[in-house]
Amino acid sequence: MHEMSLAEGMLAIVEDTARKNGATRVASVCLELGALAHVETEALRFCFDAVARGGPAAGARLDVVTTPGLAWCMPCGDRVPLARLGDACPVCGSYQLTVVAGEEMRVKEIEIA
Amino acid sequence: MCTTCGCGHGEAKVEGVPVPAADAPGAGWHRHDDGSLHADHDHDAHHGHDPAHEHKHKHEHGLGAAAGPRGAHAPGISATRAVQIEEDILAQNNVYAARNRRLFADRGVFALNLVSSPGSGKTTLLVKSIEALRGRVAVAVIEGDQQTSLDADRIRGTGAPAVQINTGKGCHLDAHMVGHALEQVQPADGSLLLIENVGNLVCPAAFDLGEAHKVVILSVTEGEDKPLKYPDMFHAADLLLVNKVDLLPYVTFDVGRAIEYARRVRPGLEVMLVSATSGEGFPAWTAWLEAGVRAARAARDHDIGALRERVLQLEARIAAQPAGAPVR
Numbered sequence: 001m002h003e004m005s006l007a008e009g010m011l012a013i014v015e016d017t018a019r020k021n022g023a024t025r026v027a028s029v030c031l032e033l034g035a036l037a038h039v040e041t042e043a044l045r046f047c048f049d050a051v052a053r054g055g056p057a058a059g060a061r062l063d064v065v066t067t068p069g070l071a072w073c074m075p076c077g078d079r080v081p082l083a084r085l086g087d088a089c090p091v092c093g094s095y096q097l098t099v100v101a102g103e104e105m106r107v108k109e110i111e112i113a
Numbered sequence: 114m115c116t117t118c119g120c121g122h123g124e125a126k127v128e129g130v131p132v133p134a135a136d137a138p139g140a141g142w143h144r145h146d147d148g149s150l151h152a153d154h155d156h157d158a159h160h161g162h163d164p165a166h167e168h169k170h171k172h173e174h175g176l177g178a179a180a181g182p183r184g185a186h187a188p189g190i191s192a193t194r195a196v197q198i199e200e201d202i203l204a205q206n207n208v209y210a211a212r213n214r215r216l217f218a219d220r221g222v223f224a225l226n227l228v229s230s231p232g233s234g235k236t237t238l239l240v241k242s243i244e245a246l247r248g249r250v251a252v253a254v255i256e257g258d259q260q261t262s263l264d265a266d267r268i269r270g271t272g273a274p275a276v277q278i279n280t281g282k283g284c285h286l287d288a289h290m291v292g293h294a295l296e297q298v299q300p301a302d303g304s305l306l307l308i309e310n311v312g313n314l315v316c317p318a319a320f321d322l323g324e325a326h327k328v329v330i331l332s333v334t335e336g337e338d339k340p341l342k343y344p345d346m347f348h349a350a351d352l353l354l355v356n357k358v359d360l361l362p363y364v365t366f367d368v369g370r371a372i373e374y375a376r377r378v379r380p381g382l383e384v385m386l387v388s389a390t391s392g393e394g395f396p397a398w399t400a401w402l403e404a405g406v407r408a409a410r411a412a413r414d415h416d417i418g419a420l421r422e423r424v425l426q427l428e429a430r431i432a433a434q435p436a437g438a439p440v441r
Contacts, residue, residue, distance in 0.1 A: 002285050002316035009202045017198055027193045031202075038319040038345045085344035086378045095377040099348075105202040111193040 006039060006105065007047035013107045014057050023112035026057040030109045034102035035069040036085055060110075069102030124281030127294050128262070132278075206320055209288035213323025216295060217306070221413030223405040224306040226324035228346055230339075231312030233332040234356045236264045238389040239307055243271045245392075245399050250406050251304035255294045257286040257311045264309065274298055285316040288323055303410045305402060318345040325405060326351040333357050333364050337371035344378040352383045354398070359388040 010029070018026050029048075033039060045062055052058050069082040073089040074096040080089050082102065088095055125132040201207065217224045227235050236256075243252045254275040256265040265277035276298040278290050291308060300306045308324060310317045318327075329350035331339055334357055340347040347353065353375050355368060372384050385401070387394035 002319060005206075005283075005285070005287060006202050006319075009205050012205055013198060013200050013202070017196055021196055038316075085348050086341050086374075088377075096380050098380065107198045107200050107202060109195050109197045109199075111195050113193045 002038075003040060003043040003047045004051070006044055007051045010044075010048055010107055011051050011055070011057060014052075014060075014110055015055060017110060018056050018112050021112055024056055025113045026060045027111040027113055028061040028063060029057065029107065029111075030063045030065065032065050032067055032104055032106040032108045034067045034104040035083065036099060036102035037105045038103075039105055065108065067102060067104060069099065071097040071099050073097055125283055125290050126279045126281070127290065128265075128277055128297060129279075132290055132293050203319065203321070206288050209292050210321040210323040213288055213292055213295060217300075217323060217325070217409070218413060218416065220300060221303045221410040222300045222306050223304075223402070223409040224300075224308065224322075224324045225405075226308050226310055226317070226322050226327045227330060228310045228314070228317045228327055228350070229312060229330035229332075230314045230335060233312070233330045233335065234389050235309050235312070235330055236267055238330065238354070238356060238387070239309060240267060240271055241389045241392070241395070242307070242399065242402065243268070243273045245395055246305070246402065247272075250403060251301045253298045253300045253304060253306050255286075255291060255298060255306070255308045257290075257309060259283070259311065280311060284311060284313050285320055286310050286322060287320050291322045303406065303413075305406050314339070314343040314346050318349045325409070328352045328354060330354045330356050331371065331375075333360055333366040333368070335366075337367045338374060340371065340375040340378055347375050347382070348378045350379060350382065352385065352401070355384065355386045357388060357390070358386045358393055359391040 010031070014026055014029055018024075031044075033041060033044075041064055045064075048062060052060060069084070070079050071082040071089070072078075073080045073092065073094060075092050075094045076089060078091075079100060080091055080097070082097065082099065085099070089097060213224075216222070227239070229235055239254060243254075246252055252273045254265070254268045254273060256262075256268065256275055256277045257280060258264055258277070259280055259282070261279070262277040265275040268275035276294045278286060278294050280286065280290070286308065298306075308322055310322075327346075327350045329346055329352070331353060333355065336342075353372070355371065358368075361368070368386065372382075375384070376382050385394055385397055387398055
């Protein structure tokens with residue numbers, strides 16, 4: 001499962017930021033995960049918990065904000081909500097869609113002490 | 114979930130030699146005030162950087178100002194404060210991917226990331242492609258598997274150079290591993306580099322290796338509904354190769370439906386039907402590969418031309434300066 005690699009990436013960002021801001025402890029991490037992102041949220045929680053052990057982010061609370069999936073629908077000429085890759089346009093039923101939002105996996109902010 | 118899954122955690126090997134752990138921040142890469150990540154040594158990545166800025170190794174930059182302290186500050190209890198980051202989780206991988214991509218651009222190398230389920234026929238397809246391009250295009254291969262060098266050995270049997278990455282417990286190749294493999298395989302100028310990813314239709318989708326395109330391979334002995342069941346991978350690809358078409362008379366695979374499903378998750382996806390055993394579809398496939406190599410070479414030549422012009426401009430400016438004056 002690749003969530004371990006993602007968790008390591010998250011940890012590097014979090015610990016780097018904490019260190020640069022002179023903090024010794026990270027209380028919480030706010031993540032922005034798009035509804036269409038290639039990640040299983042619970043697996044990511046598990047992995048982050050595992051890799052953060054023994055470091056400044058050990059035990060940090062993980063807050064996940066899910067951003068909605070959005071796609072540009074060619075026939076509609078407008079942005080439409082997209083719940084899952086492979087779904088049709090909820091308005092006109094076409095598959096001519098270009099994803100414009102919802103694939104993000106971002107560390108939004110952290111709380112440090 | 115397996116508690117010992119050490120995916121990508123220092124177990125990866127290139128030709129049997131452990132890959133050093135991905136550089137920790139401050140060791141191999143650093144972040145600038147605008148939040149952008151740069152690998153150390155990558156001076157050319159500093160576009161729009163103040164030219165007077167001194168660049169030392171491992172220098173620290175502060176991030177944007179933190180928000181004020183959160184909540185009431187009670188004596189004896191340390192208040193926490195929020196620090197905005199807004200950084201892509203895959204930022205570190207993307208730095209390595211950008212480095213690989215720059216290497217490919219500098220050498221005019223056309224690099225492809227081949228992804229599929231295990232058993233789709235990727236390696237056989239590679240062997241046949243190398244043979245079909247012999248004498249026309251130089252090919253090098255980076256192989257990815259959990260264990261063994263069986264695939265790299267098969268490739269080397271064709272005479273093409275190949276480097277094996279063993280991920281150990283890992284389920285996908287990442288740009289850092291590929292960067293190390295590139296040190297050994299050293300693709301020639303104007304050549305084709307084929308990266309055969311770990312057989313896995315899920316995880317590799319998220320990881321940019323620096324390639325020009327992801328090519329997804331689906332064989333007719335698999336289900337035609339795979340593009341709907343594994344949308345992330347088909348969504349990430351620019352070309353779908355439907356392989357083993359010589360077996361179509363013996364299976365119930367509906368080619369039209371597979372393509373329709375694939376284009377639902379990736380509108381405009383280019384599709385080719387091939388058979389690595391019969392050679393069907395190979396003229397179109399090799400033509401596509403050769404066109405990619407030509408484009409990579411042309412882009413490199415264009416870059417060289419642009420650089421040459423810039424050097425001439427700067428030389429003219431230097432020549433126009435009065436002796437002893439600093440160059441502006």
